[in-house]
Amino acid sequence: MTAALALGDDALVLSHRLGEWAGHAPVLEEEVALANIALDLLGQARVLLSLAGDEDELAYLREERAFRNVQLVEQPNGDFAHTIARQLYFSAYQQLLYEQLASGEGPFAGLAAKAVKEVAYHQDHAEHWTLRLGDGTDESHDRMQSAVDALWRFTGELFEPVEGVEIDWQSLRSGWLESVSAVLERATLTLPAGPQSGAWTAGAGRQGIHTEPFGRMIAEMQHLHRSHPGASW
Amino acid sequence: MVTGTGTLLEKELHRLAGSVPDPELPVLTLDELGVLRGVDVLAPGKVTVRLTPTYTGCPAIEAMSADIERVLHDHGIPEVSVVTVLSPAWSTDDISAEGRRKLAEFGIAPPRPHDATAPANGPVPLALSVRCPHCGSTDTELLSRFSSTACKALRRCVTCREPFDHFKEL
Structure with a gap:
């Protein structure tokens, strides 16, 4: 199921990236906040991947090319500003996406209606930090x-229609631009002017083409399960 | 699906499952937390319990399921399956009045009721003040929207200076 994989992988990969901040966040409150956001996303990923198959097999045993997440979420944490910018772009997208899915009757309506309330807190967190920084x-x-x-060049991919996700993609794009522009303006930042997808690689995560840091990320994510199948403690 | 109009046995099993304490907030029962959606007797000795998570990723749901299974096994039901339902989504408005009272007594500020006139999926509501569970002052400030568990925010009382958890609105 293409759609469940795409949305589930977005949530799983971003959850893992945020989890990498554990032990490294600038203050304890942020450590807790990022872990909480990661946990919400992991919960969403588990529901979505379970619609597509066995959640553990999908998370731990797929090769890089089989992941269908957008390239935005796999980008490394960078400094705290990069983590916040990634979260601002993604939360604004996920909020609008889930709002539309929640008002429909498709297979994702139940999850979306629940998760949209969680994502409101993620977006709020990213907005506050964008303003503060x-x-x-x-x-x-x-x-x-x-x-x-x-x-910025990874944001265009967010609006490429996903088969099986029955929403108005054009209104998602315009709503996203409106939301992100308003936050950047209040934060005295300039809306980037460049293209929203690069000529070279950006924009093919949904087809399984990923950026170079992603391979290292899933190597770490999958290492334990692959070395010790079925390990528990 | 049986809700509210269940048989006497279903009502009794609902009461038993609902009396299980929350694994992370043991002052509350699952019934007071509002996460128990129903109990269906499918056949003699075979029961399905419908449970909804507070947050999609809440890890406590596994402990809740195990506790419910144990309680119903002890009550002579050999086959118990606990299923997770997401819809309709749980809200902090589902916490009972008694549950709210116990939270405050335990030192956790209870969630504020949602404004029924506000649009669904609107911005995070923040208007009303949150009362300090220690001294009762309404002069409190937000330290972080995220705290020790997914469902809580961290606040501090300006009057008595004590930090406290707030069961944040969802």
Whole structure:
């Protein structure tokens, strides 16, 4: 089931990336916040991947090319600004996507109606940090601007229709742009002007083409399960 | 599906399953938390319990399921299956009045009721003040929207200076 894999992989991969902050976040409250967001996403991933097959087999035994997540979510954490920019872009997308799915009657309506309330907190968190960093010191402003610029080329892929996801993609795109533009403006940041997908690789995660850091990420994510199948403790 | 109009046995089993304490907030029962959606007797000795998670990723759901199975086994039901239902989505409005009272007594500020006139899926509601569960002051501030479990936010009382957990609205 293409759609469940696409949405489930988005949630799983971003959850893993956020989990990498454990033990490294700038303050304890942020460590807890990022872990909470990761846990919400992992819960969504488990429901979605279970619609497509066995959740553990899908998460731990697929090769890189079989993952269908957008390239945005696999991007490395970078500095804190990069993590926040990635979260701002993704949460705004997921919020609008789940709102539309929740109002329909498809296979994702139940999950979407539940998860959209969780995502509201994720988006709120990303917005607050974008405002604080963008409208903070010169240093934080520059780093936040660099982060929103660097990740911009991965945002176009968010709006490529996914087979089996019955929503209005055009209104998702316009709603997303409106939401993100408003936050960046309030944060005294400039909306990136470049293309939303790169000429070279960006925009093929849904077809299984991933960026170079993703291979290392899933190697770490899958290592334990592959080395010790069925391990429990 | 049997809800509210169950047989006497279903009502009794619902009461038993509902009396199981929440694994992370043991002052509350599952019934008070509002996560028990129903008990169906499919055949003699064969029962399905419908449970809904507070948050999609809440890890406590596995402990809840195991506890319910144990309680119903002890009550002579050999075949118990606990299924997770997502729809309709759980809301903090599902926590009973008694549940709210116990939360406050336990030092956790209970969730505020949702404004029935606000649009669904609107922004996170923040307008009303949250009362300190220690001294009762309404002068409290948000430290973080995320705390020790998915369902709580971390706040501090400006009057008595004590930090406290707030069961945040969902």
